[in-house]
Amino acid sequence: MMNRWLKEVARGKRGARDLAYEEALQAAEAILEMKATPAQIGAFLIAQRVKEESVEELAAFVEACRKHAARAPLQQGIDCAAPYDGRRTSFMSGLAVAFVLAAAGLPATLHGADPLPPKWGVTLPDVLAAAGIPRASLAKSRCIAAARETGVLVVHAEDWCPPLKSLRPIREELGMRTVLNTAEKFADYGCSAYLTFGVFHSTMFDRIGRLTSRLGYRKGMVVQGSEGSDDLYIHRPTRICRIENGETCLQMIDPETYGLDTPLPERSWTAAEQAAATEQALQNAGHIAFIHQVLLNGAVRLHLAERADSIEEGIYACKALLESGRPWALYRRWMELVKNQPSAV
Incomplete structure (x- = not known):
């Protein structure tokens, strides 16, 4: 699965495309749950930096982090x-x-x-x-x-x-x-x-x-x-x-x-x-x-x-x-x- 998203974001400045929210969420989940290999994770993170992350991609990674985080309405400040x-x-x-x-x-x-x-x-x-x-x-x-x-x-x-x-x-x-x-x-x-x-x-x-x-x-x-x-x-x-x-x-x-x-x-x-x-x-x-x-x-x-x-x-x-x-x-x-x-x- 990770190879699929790598092919989209790692085509270089001109060929790379931003992932849609659901696509980015699948990639983020694969990374945070370590379902991708270290090489795939490293390649994806570098490719995203070269391409620059879109708001949709950032939102997907935030959602994945929040899903795996302990969060509670303790402060609300x-x-x-x-x-x-x-x-x-x-x-x-x-x-x-x-x-x-x-x-x-x-x-x-x-x-x-x-x-x-x-x-x-x-x-x-x-x-x-x-x-x-x-x-x-x-x-x-x-x-x-x-x-x-x-x-x-x-x-x-x-x-x-x-x-x-x-x-x-x-x-x-x-x-x-x-x-x-x-x-x-x-x-x-x-x-x-x-x-x-x-x-x-x-x-x-x-x-x-x-x-x-x-x-x-x-x-x-x-x-x-x-x-x-x-x-x-x-x-x-x-x-x-x-x-x-x-x-x-x-x-x-x-x-x-x-x-x-x-x-x-x-x-x-x-x-x-x-x-x-x-x-x-x-x-x-x-x-x-x-x-x-x-x-x-x-x-x-x-x-x-x-x-x-x-x-x-x-x-x-x-x-x-x-x-x-x-x-x-x-x-x-x-x-x-x-x-x-x-x-x-």
Whole structure:
């Protein structure tokens, strides 16, 4: 069966055609269920990258990922879809932002995995491990219990969607971005109403915007952020695409407009440095650029999720929350819960 789809997508730039949704879904199922051989899977993923995936093909791979994932309406808040290949040169503000959002009454879902190509950067599980949360503490039962009390759901994707773990060796050998890099970020483990989604190139705005609309989110925001993440820059404007009611709108968000424009220190980040900066920001301490980054990203998400009437109002709300200590207290409680809850699912 896989040979049939390979013949369609691997004819080169001029001869290849996009698969219809049902065709792509069959191919995605064959890949996620490992019914195709590793050689066929690798060939298909490379051919798709050369051809470029259509919205129909992306939607099919998302559907296949969701079918094999553990999903429950735990959060129904905002899903923050950052790249699974991690970060190297920028602060990962999303972890701190999630606890600010939760303190504001907006449940937040974060998800990731161990480092992947093409970037092989510091990932969410790396940062948590450096903060004292080992891999075993991210068992589903612990994270679900912590989410119910704190409003922050953290997902190790390979536990919640086992085919991603099975496919890791092939992805590591290929060493490049594939359709899976996009599909895995749309698994939507907490059944969220709102979405932020990071992309590296603005050429992806149209496809990801149409896909977001098709998947039924109430509102979404595609961000050309730091290292392809959904983190808005704090030292320069960020291009975004907002999605609502099937319509897309391109915008620029400039931190200077809100008095937050701040130079960033040049550095290569370790997991320990990411964890330390996260905890400092949650205590309203540390480098002012990272505090400002948490404020701006938190504010934009509160506005997207209809918890603030404007970005300015969101900034004031996030600033007041950081000063109150509530996000830091939520973070510490989350840490206690995932460490101490029984790990059986």
